[in-house]
Amino acid sequence: MKQLNLSEWLLTQLNLGKFPARMPNHRRVYEAIRRAITEQVLPSGARLPSTRSLSEDLNVSRNTILAAFEQLLDEGYVAAQTGSGTYVNYNQPEDFGKANHQPINKSAGKTILENAANNVLSQRGLAAIHKLGDYQFGHEVQPFTPTEDDYSRFPLALWRRLLNRQWRAINPTLLDSSHDGGYLPLRKAIADYLRVSRAVNLTVDQVLITSGTQQSIDLCARLLADHNDIAWVENPCYWAARRVLEINGLKLHAVPVDAEGMAPSTKDFRIKPKLIYTSPSHQYPKGMVMSYGRRRLLLDYAQNSNAWIIEDDYDSEFRFEGRPISSLQGMDTHGRVLYLGTFSKVMYPGIRLGYVVVPPQLVDDFKSGLYELQRPGQVVIQAAMADFIEEGHFVSHIRRLKQTYSERRRLLQAALAPVAEAGARLSPVDSGLHLVVEFDANIDDVKIAELAAEQGLRVYPLSNYCLGEYREKGLIIGYAYAATEHITHYGNVLADVIQTALRK
Numbered sequence: 079m080k081q082l083n084l085s086e087w088l089l090t091q092l093n094l095g096k097f098p099a100r101m102p103n104h105r106r107v108y109e110a111i112r113r114a115i116t117e118q119v120l121p122s123g124a125r126l127p128s129t130r131s132l133s134e135d136l137n138v139s140r141n142t143i144l145a146a147f148e149q150l151l152d153e154g155y156v157a158a159q160t161g162s163g164t165y166v167n168y169n170q171p172e173d174f175g176k177a178n179h180q181p182i183n184k185s186a187g188k189t190i191l192e193n194a195a196n197n198v199l200s201q202r203g204l205a206a207i208h209k210l211g212d213y214q215f216g217h218e219v220q221p222f223t224p225t226e227d228d229y230s231r232f233p234l235a236l237w238r239r240l241l242n243r244q245w246r247a248i249n250p251t252l253l254d255s256s257h258d259g260g261y262l263p264l265r266k267a268i269a270d271y272l273r274v275s276r277a278v279n280l281t282v283d284q285v286l287i288t289s290g291t292q293q294s295i296d297l298c299a300r301l302l303a304d305h306n307d308i309a310w311v312e313n314p315c316y317w318a319a320r321r322v323l324e325i326n327g328l329k330l331h332a333v334p335v336d337a338e339g340m341a342p343s344t345k346d347f348r349i350k351p352k353l354i355y356t357s358p359s360h361q362y363p364k365g366m367v368m369s370y371g372r373r374r375l376l377l378d379y380a381q382n383s384n385a386w387i388i389e390d391d392y393d394s395e396f397r398f399e400g401r402p403i404s405s406l407q408g409m410d411t412h413g414r415v416l417y418l419g420t421f422s423k424v425m426y427p428g429i430r431l432g433y434v435v436v437p438p439q440l441v442d443d444f445k446s447g448l449y450e451l452q453r454p455g456q457v458v459i460q461a462a463m464a465d466f467i468e469e470g471h472f473v474s475h476i477r478r479l480k481q482t483y484s485e486r487r488r489l490l491q492a493a494l495a496p497v498a499e500a501g502a503r504l505s506p507v508d509s510g511l512h513l514v515v516e517f518d519a520n521i522d523d524v525k526i527a528e529l530a531a532e533q534g535l536r537v538y539p540l541s542n543y544c545l546g547e548y549r550e551k552g553l554i555i556g557y558a559y560a561a562t563e564h565i566t567h568y569g570n571v572l573a574d575v576i577q578t579a580l581r582k
């Protein structure tokens with residue numbers, strides 16, 4: 079689009095009634111321009127009209143335009159060049175999450191990305207980037223974005239000190255890639271932590287450092303399964319796990335969950351899996367804990383059918399009430415469980431450090447496989463992480479975060495309580511970083527998530543996490559990221575959006 083008619087396009091957007099009446103003007107203008115960028119109405123490198131001319135064309139104050147521009151600048155959609163204006167950035171925030179996050183607009187059908195990809199990518203490549211569901215938001219983090227933790231609380235000064243200490247006394251081996259499953263003191267520290275806090279049954283040798291859960295699942299899939307093997311996944315399921323299994327050519331078989339966690343029936347048992355992906359301590363996204371009976375059932379079934387269980391223990395550090403839940407791995411006497419943990423939640427997501435605890439008989443093969451497939455490194459960071467744990471900072475940081483998140487959860491639960499009057503159900507939540515509001519089957523949860531997005535609140539529709547015909551409806555709402563003093567306000571806005579939508 080030429081600059082000349084950008085104002086017209088924006089005016090159309092603003093007049094289409096796409097934005098709720100209560101949305102402030104600067105926010106509408108911001109949204110309209112952001113959409114122009116994400117939908118590629120405004121291409122990379124395009125120059126935006128001046129704030130003065132936009133304010134005249136759109137008939138809003140110049141401060142309104144300035145506030146909208148400021149937010150676009152802050153979020154990286156545009157860049158300002160002194161003296162020559164404001165331009166659409168070449169690297170959009172969405173670009174960082176292209177594989178899974180598409181622009182909000184659904185009406186355009188296939189995106190440019192998909193069209194381009196159809197011509198050049200392999201089947202595996204297409205599986206990696208194809209749209210997850212009907213609807214995905216951009217990667218921009220906003221209040222209530224599920225799975226985001228509050229890394230502004232991270233003790234940066236301390237972390238810098240630990241890193242500097244390692245760099246100052248640098249040992250040349252720390253500059254090499256890691257050949258033997260990762261930096262030994264870190265593996266020891268993790269083993270000690272898991273033995274005590276998660277009742278994981280292990281020796282240090284079984285702990286391998288990866289660059290996060292995503293890479294751990296990838297490693298398990300590549301080393302243990304072949305193309306067209308079957309992977310059981312929970313339904314609903316963590317989308318990134320689903321995605322990486324599919325990329326590796328596995329066929330997904332969705333097993334329903336009930337109040338006791340993954341609930342396979344006789345029908346499911348006939349579909350023999352090579353891998354079973356599960357989150358027994360806190361099912362993602364619905365939050366239930368797998369019962370003792372189900373754990374036994376799953377372990378026995380895995381043993382009898384030669385399947386491997388991938389246990390994703392992604393946020394068990396944040397248990398607010400009740401006794402700690404032991405790992406499934408700790409009950410496994412046959413060596414069928416691969417236990418996965420991550421530092422994304424407690425430290426910060428970009429640290430890209432996680433671990434997989436493999437059964438003893440797989441240790442050597444996994445060490446070689448890890449080295450051949452991922453060439454792991456970042457040993458200096460691993461060394462600082464070992465110090466962080468050994469010196470007690472890890473446990474005290476978890477303690478502090480737990481207090482904060484528990485308070486945010488309480489405030490959000492209170493703010494959302496009124497949605498029950500409109501027929502929504504707030505699922506109980508005693509751990510983790512998110513909660514789920516469930517709706518009746520006839521409700522369009524995608525629409526409600528879109529309405530929330532128009533208020534600057536990023537919640538995810540539960541239906542997008544479901545496989546198959548029947549999709550549960552609800553919203554997944556993260557409470558870890560938004561500041562404590564804002565939770566009640568945002569929660570009230572969201573409750574309002576939900577109630578209004580359900581009463582229509």
Ligand SMILES: Cc1ncc(COP(=O)(O)O)c(C=O)c1O
Nearest residue numbers: 225290291292316362392420422
């Ligand atoms: C269910 C689940 N598992 C694992 C992770 C962490 O993944 P990673 O270690 O790849 O950051 C997340 C993060 O959001 C998650 O929601």
